[in-house]
Amino acid sequence: MSAAIETEGLTKDFSVGFWRPRPYRALDHLTLTVEAGEVFGFLGPNGAGKSTMLKLLMQLLYPTSGEARILGRPAGDAAVRQRLGFLAENPCYYDYLTAEEMLAYFARLFGYRGAEVGTRVARVLDEVGIGKERRLRLRQFSKGMIQRVGMAQALLNDPEVLFLDEPMSGLDPLGRRHVRDVILALRAKGCTVFFSSHILSDAETLCSRVGVLVQGKLVASGPLSEILAFELKGWELVVGCGPQLHAELATLARTVTPLSDGHVLLHLAPDAEPDRVVGELTRRGAHIVSLNPVRETLEDYFVQVVGATADRDASGVGA
Amino acid sequence: MRTIWIVAGASFKESVRDRVPYTMVVFAVLMIAASYLLSELTAGQDLKIVKDLGLAAMSTFGLVIAVFIGIGLVSKEVERKSVFGLLTKPVSRTQFILGKYLGLVTTLAVNLTVMTLAYYAVLFYMDVIATAGMRASWAAPALDPRQLVAIVLIMGQLAMVTAVALLFSTFSSPLLSALLTSGLWVAGHFNGDLRQFEQVVDQPAVAWIARALYYLLPNLAPFNVRAEVVYGLPVSASHVGFTLLYALSYSSALLVAAVAIFRRRDFK
Structure with missing residues (x-):
């Protein structure tokens, strides 16, 4: 298998504080490889740096040091973006457009023209379960419906690599089941899915491999079967x-x-x-x-790893 | 180029679905119409008043629309994070900025066209009801096509103001952008005075700063040919050509700066 996503020493520092700015390391020398066709779960507590990592991969943020490659090309490469899908956490779109109009707009940005635009838009809206609401303006949509529209826009171009930042956020149980089914269908088609989550049951169901991020550091990574001995x-x-x-x-x-x-x-x-x-x-x-x-569940493992990292940091070991 | 136009199209649609520009255009049209009523109160100055007020309304309301939408053009996208959806598509940051700019300029052009039609409708009505004596007293015909020159220059000025607002929008909040853009608009109309400044000050450093500001700040005075048009005075083609070329160059420079800033930005 070839690598779909590779990062080497990826680091991101932010400046915090207005009068006396000081650096804050959100991501710390993250080195990771995700093989093509994998569903990779990027896990971590709130504020661990999961969204920062995804934004670096999509070049919404620039790294302080290190590098990231997607499909063998540097992250942010225009040609590569043509082959990627991305769903941000708590997505926000153009509320003056209908779901159909917004997706048609994005489809045209992917280079689709004419009838192809309408066909693709209708297909992805069906896939995420948006029916007649597709003709409503997005300002009338609930949070869960916006999340579905977000999922739809991420699937417009049949991406080879799909990045999902907390894809289950804001969804009701039915919506979560729907997204889970979509991810499983993509996995069956050979699409690489990289998703961040703190809902561990979803990761356990969907992922072939996971990485655990705590305070910007990758503290564990590997196949679920290795991480969990199912003891x-x-x-x-x-x-x-x-x-x-x-x-x-x-x-x-x-x-x-x-x-x-x-x-x-x-x-x-x-x-x-x-x-x-x-x-x-x-x-x-x-x-x-x-x-x-x-x-042993992924949750047990997660609690154990996160707890151990917090204890180590509190005692100053490895500082 | 196709991507830029797609972004511009969406930006235009956003403006069209926003009620504020509509309100402004309706208000401007009403004001143009009201200028006719005002002209009824003055003897012999009726056409001059309609032209003066009409062109001033177009310029002012066009400016309000340019500033109001321009200041939020980028910052609103960043604030509400809709920029994530767009910049993760095959859209470069340069294409995003240029698309946004062209979208707003198109909106302004359409709004200005609507105002122009209302303006000419009032003038046409005045022309129809005017007696031969009244016509003889007019400095220029009611439907004088040279008025379009003033309107084209208003558009050039609005394109420049839009670029200013867009530049500020790439790095500051809408409120600060509004203040800075309005400040530059005011300064731009008095820019000519800076050129004369060195003749009234002794200190070379102050004179040098005044000269630098003269070149740095937008010079908006040449865009105002309302008086010439109202009084039927000639406006040379070279003046129009150079002024529009200046608008193009200055706006381009501002867009280059906006792109340079936007390309370096992190979106948290």
Whole structure:
């Protein structure tokens, strides 16, 4: 596979403060490679530098040092932009235009002419699920609908590389499902998708690889299968039983949490032999509602990595 | 070039869908019409008043539209972040600036055309109802086509003011841009005085600064030929040609500066 996106020591400093400006490093020597056809999740807490990275790749910002290449050409190259799609975080467009008019405007900027413009616009609007609202001016659109229009404009040119900055932001569950389906369809077509998010469940569903950014530094990167060992962390067992059994449950489980309707949630240790526990409880008159293994999630990993970085910085290690 | 025109087209559409320019044009047309009523109160000066007020209304309202839209042309896009959508398409920053400029100049040209039609309609009415005696007292015919020269120069001036507003819009807020542009417009009309300044001051440094300012600030006085047109005095072709060439050169220089600033900007 060839690299779709490469960055080498990409660094961005901003100047903060009005009277006594001081430098603030938003991105710190970021070196990263995203292969063609990958869906890469760029994760990090708020203010980690995810949007800065995307803006550097789209050359809305200029790097302080380092370089970025997209499809083998320097970021910002006019010919490369023809092959890219970009959705900004909380996008804002021309509210005096209708969705159709705005997309037709952008389609013409991509060089499409005549009937091709209308065909493409109609196709992408269908793809993102905008129906008759397409003839309304954007000022009448909700935040979620604007996000969909943003997605549509990013797909206009059948991009080879698609950059999405928090694409699920502002969307209702249906909208999120829709965007997820669009990304999965693009992945199937071989499009490279680079998206930033702090919604980890989406990243877990969609990404082949992820990178974790904390305070401008890439603290982890790799395939999900390597990052998460999918190690068994325990068992979640829900049982229904009378109060006379509650005291005994505490001896079988690490934690016992009463739920509604007389149900109780038990957290068992990974080596607790759930078959034996289930047999024991059944014999004592309890009925089993559900039994599920608990494995490490991307969220666990994220919390662990972000927490470790924050602790290291607080103790001054590596400063 | 196609990209520039596509951006210009969208910019023009934005102005067309904005109510403010409409209001200004309607107000200007009303003022041109009202000048006729005013002329009724004066004896023998009726046509002069209509021409004077009409051309002044075109110039003033054109200026208000140029400043009002021009100051937000770039800064509004940056502020509301709609610039992200555009600059991530195959559009260079130079094409963006030139497109925005041409869009507004086209808007101004259309607005000025509407005002010109209203102006000539009033003059036509006056011409129709005028007696032979009244016509004889006029310094120039009512429908004198030379008035178009004044209107063309107003357009040249507006194109220059638009470039000034656009330049400020690339790096400052709309309010500051409005103040700076209006300030330059006022200074531009008194620019000629700076040339004479060195004759009344003894200090060479002050004289040098005055001369530098004379060349640096826009010189808008040559664009005002209203008095000549109203009194039927000749306006030479060379004056018109050189003034328009000056507008073109000065606007081009400002656009080069605007592009240079905009190309270096980070969009956070």
